[in-house]
Amino acid sequence: MPKISDSTIRRLSMYxxxxxxxxxxGYKTISSEHLAKTEKLTPAQVRKDLSFFGSFGTRGLGYKTRELKERIGKILGLDHIWNVALIGxxxxGSALVSYKEFQKQGFLIKLLFDNDQRKINKKHKGILVSDVKDLVEKLKNNKIEIVIIAVPTQAAQEVADLVVSAGVKTILNFAPTRIKVPxxxxxxxxxxxxxxEHLSFCLSNQDFSVAT
Amino acid sequence: MPKISDSTIRRLSMYxxxxxxxxxxGYKTISSEHLAKTEKLTPAQVRKDLSFFGSFGTRGLGYKTRELKERIGKILGLDHIWNVALIGxxxxGSALVSYKEFQKQGFLIKLLFDNDQRKINKKHKGILVSDVKDLVEKLKNNKIEIVIIAVPTQAAQEVADLVVSAGVKTILNFAPTRIKVPxxxxxxxxxxxxxxEHLSFCLSNQDFSVAT
DNA sequence: GTTTATTTGTGAATAATTTCACAATCAATC
DNA sequence: GATTGATTGTGAAATTATTCACAAATAAAC
Known part of the structure; x- marks a missing residue:
């Protein structure tokens, strides 16, 4: 059981x-070289990344496009639906609810939470908005596996603590602060x-050659 | 002129x-150890990152909070206003217009573009929406330095080409596709x-010990 | 003002990641 | 079915990033 680096996971998403x-x-097969070129990587990088999980290719030919896609999908956990809740x-938060890519990849936003009485108990893009007071109970009852936190900075840690106490193990944090979790x-x-800021760094420091 | 890695730039933002x-x-001074702890890093990492740009600390004492903040702000280019345009x-796109953090850091969204006649020539959060047809001209006239692309996948490359032709050197791309630029x-x-996907990978591969 | 406590800045050591290079393997051709 | 050409999978090498470890410097205490 090797350690898979963040970079490798990120590249798997790109592949x-x-x-x-x-x-x-309509490409039936694809070589590591071709795949690498579209992502500005080296063919060796592509093959090494894949090698952590098995050998999916055919020497002399490359990879079967459809098959490799499905294999990587499975590795990334995209072969089934994930129950997601969004807070804030x-x-x-509003933009994320209608973010097409989420649904496309099997991330189903089942619950919405807010603490604003004007929003609670009304529908937002077809989903009923719950009071954040009922957070823990509803996360448990709906078997939520992933929580997206999109609340203001001051509320982030408090909300995160509740999410953790509901037994959720994965959090996507949009609040501009680091949250502490077990x-x-x-x-x-x-x-x-x-x-x-990264871009403004690049504009401000063109004397430094920024690694890309 | 050393190469500054992406990771270092990212950490500077966090610092x-x-x-x-x-x-x-109200902390007047701060040590690398203290700073490291809040970001889950090592003190050596903090000092090494800073050392690429100079020596800002006082031995035996640490760093003056305010001064270090300003020095890093300057390195990141946050010591002045950047002219930003948002397309899409x-x-x-709508969420980004009202994203408080941008204004706070000196990123001023001056221009908005869309190709939907219903939005064009109307105000959106106080900013007039322009036709994407006038993109190149307006980017030039308004001395736009950073462009945010938030258009659908199919339009992303086309828009990027226009942005590049207007002489803009930095792009933040929210379209879920890689764009080709010089x-x-x-x-x-x-x-x-x-x-x-990263989170769903973690949920699906708890046998792999994911590096953090 | 001397001593003690800290904490920086940095070269060296270590660890992690990426690239190289090539044997192994397979498809396609003849 | 042998030969050729292409491409994988993977140890070894190279590169890059992180951590260690300690001399140098300073503040604080006495």
Whole structure:
């Protein structure tokens, strides 16, 4: 059981996306070189990433597009539906509810939570909004596996504690602050300002050659 | 002129955020150890990251919170206003317009573009929406330095080409596809589905010990 | 002002990741 | 069915990133 790095997982997602494209374009097979080129990687990188999980290719031929896509899909857990809850219906939260890519990949937003009485008990894009007071109970009852936190900074830790106490093991955090969770809970942190800061760094430091 | 890695730039953003918090909490000075702990890093990592840009600390004491924050702010280019344009007023685009963190860090969204006649020439959160037909001209006239692309997949490359032709060197891409740009243009790619895929990978592969 | 406590800054050591290079294997051709 | 050409899978090598460890420097205590 080797350690799989974040970078490898990220690249698997990219391969999955590329393979979907190649599939719709009608490519029956694909080589590591071709796959690498579309993602600006080396063929060796592609093969090494895949090698952690098995050997899926045919020497002399490459990979069967459809098969590899499905294998990677399975590795990423995209072969079934995940029950997702979203907390916080501000700008970001609202956008995420209708984010097409989520549904497409099997992430089903089943529950919405907010603490604003004007939003509670009304439907938002077809989903009833619950009071964050009932969070723990409803997360448990609905067998929620992934929670998206999109609340303001000050509320983030409090909400995270509740989510953890409901037994949820994976959190996607959009609040611009680091949340503390037990060892066995995985948190992914998305901060869009950070991405802009990266760009402004590049604009401000063109004397440094930024590694890409 | 060393190469600064993506990870280092990302961590600088995190330090900046932590330092802002420490400043409001009234901490006058801060040690690399303290800073490291809040970000789950090692003190050596913090010091090494900073060392690429100079030596900002005082031995025996640590760093002056306010000063270090400002130094990192300067490194990240947060010491002045950046002119930003946003293309695509769908779910994601709309959310980004009102994303508080952007304004806070000095990213000023000056122009909005869409190709939907119902949105064009109307105001959206106080900003007039322009036709994407006038993109190149307006990007140039308004000295736009950073462009956020939040259009559907199919339109992304076309829009990116226009942005590049207007001389813009940095792009934040929310379209779930890789866009091709010349060597001297920096693109950051944000894909929220990818983050969920990371989580579903973790849920599906608990036998692999995922590196964190 | 001397001593003691800390904490930085950094070269060296270690660990992790990526790339290389090539034997092994298979498809396609003749 | 042998030969050729292509491409995988993978140890070894190279590169990159992180951590260690300690001298140098400073603040604080006495």
């Amino acid at each position: 999955y996306r590329s393979l979907s494209e190649f599939e719709t374009k 219906l501000g700008n970001v 060892q066995d809970v995985v948190v992914r942190f998305v901060n869009m300002a950070m991405e802009l | 900046y955020r932590s330092l802002s918090e420490f400043e409001t909490k 007023l769908g779910n994601v 060597q001297d243009v920096v693109v950051r790619f944000v894909n929220m589905a990818m983050e969920l």
